Amino acid sequence: MFILTKISDLIKLPPDTFNEDPITAIKYQINKKYANKVINRLGLGVSLYDILDMEDGQIKPGDANAYIQVTFQLIVFKxxxxxxxxxxxxxxxxxxxxxxxxxxxxSKNNQSNSKYLSDAKKGSVEFFDDIYIPKEMLFEGCYFSVEEQIWVWNTDGSDETKVFFDLNEKIRFRVEKEIFFDIKPNMKEIQEKERLLEEKGEDALTNESNEKVASEDDPAPYIIIGSCQTDGMGLVAWWEE
Incomplete structure (x- = not known):
């Protein structure tokens, strides 16, 4: 589910980080650039693992930032x-x-269910939801209930053997395919974010841009296609009984 990948990149350090410990500042900038970001044809960046090598910093004419070539390993969800x-x-x-x-x-306390959270700490991933199981990759005998808006598996053709793919239930599936979309940056949006950052700081940038980002119906840059067609797949509860 996770891999380590080696990356070499030119990392920018802003002037306000010059008085900080350089390793700490570089780690922060790497995570800021790669954590929770999709790396095309690779996967979803999770966190910096370690720094392998870094060169001396350079300052370009007319630019107050320092630039350091860094080679590091990144944990990637793939x-x-x-x-x-x-x-x-x-x-x-x-x-x-x-x-x-x-x-x-x-919904009562707006917190994750503690039972599921304990499972998550054992190795489940808590940051990815672009996974789709198409109807043709469900068990034979599955159909969509329009009234209940859920999928139903009629295991042997009788009403007594129906089981339901209920919302929020734990489901086990097999990874069949991954799809990457090379989404080009919106230059107008980037310029607007830079303006907000310069005028009002990071808090204002987050507050004023999140609604716009959330409302856009852009395709996800990374999608996983799964299947539930063999014994042991589907709701975990079915196989525990």
Whole structure:
């Protein structure tokens, strides 16, 4: 599910970091650039693992920032084809099931269910929800209930043997395919973010841009396609009984 990848990159250190410990500042800038970001054709960056090498810093004419060539290892979320993963059903429609690796939220206290959270600490991933199980990759005998807006598996054709893909339930699936979309940056949006950052700081940038980002219906840069077609797949609860 996770791999280590070696990356060499020119890391920028702003002037306000010059009085800090250089290693700490470099680690922060690497995580800022790569953590929770999709690296095309590779996977989702998680966190810096270690720094292998770095050269002396340089300051370019007319630019107050320092630039340091750094070679490092990054932890990347990249499930292998054929790998079995456990997640949670986020939503369903006539096309199939969407799975999240976030533990479900308890609406009463807005916290993750403690049972699921304990499972997450054992190795589940809590930051990825662009996983789709198309209808053609579900068990034979599955159909979509329009009334309940969930998928139902009629295991042998009788009503007594129906089982349900209920929302928020833990589901086990097999990774079949990964899809990357090379999404080009929106230059107008980048310029607007730079203006907000310069005028009002990072807090204002986060508050004023999040609504716009959340409302846009852009394709996810990284999508995983899964299947539930063999014994042991589907809701974990089915196989525990």
């Amino acid at each position: 499930p292998m084809i054929g790998e079995i993963i456990t997640g949670f059903i986020k939503s369903s429609n006539i096309q199939g099931i969407r799975v999240t690796l976030f533990p479900p939220i308890d």
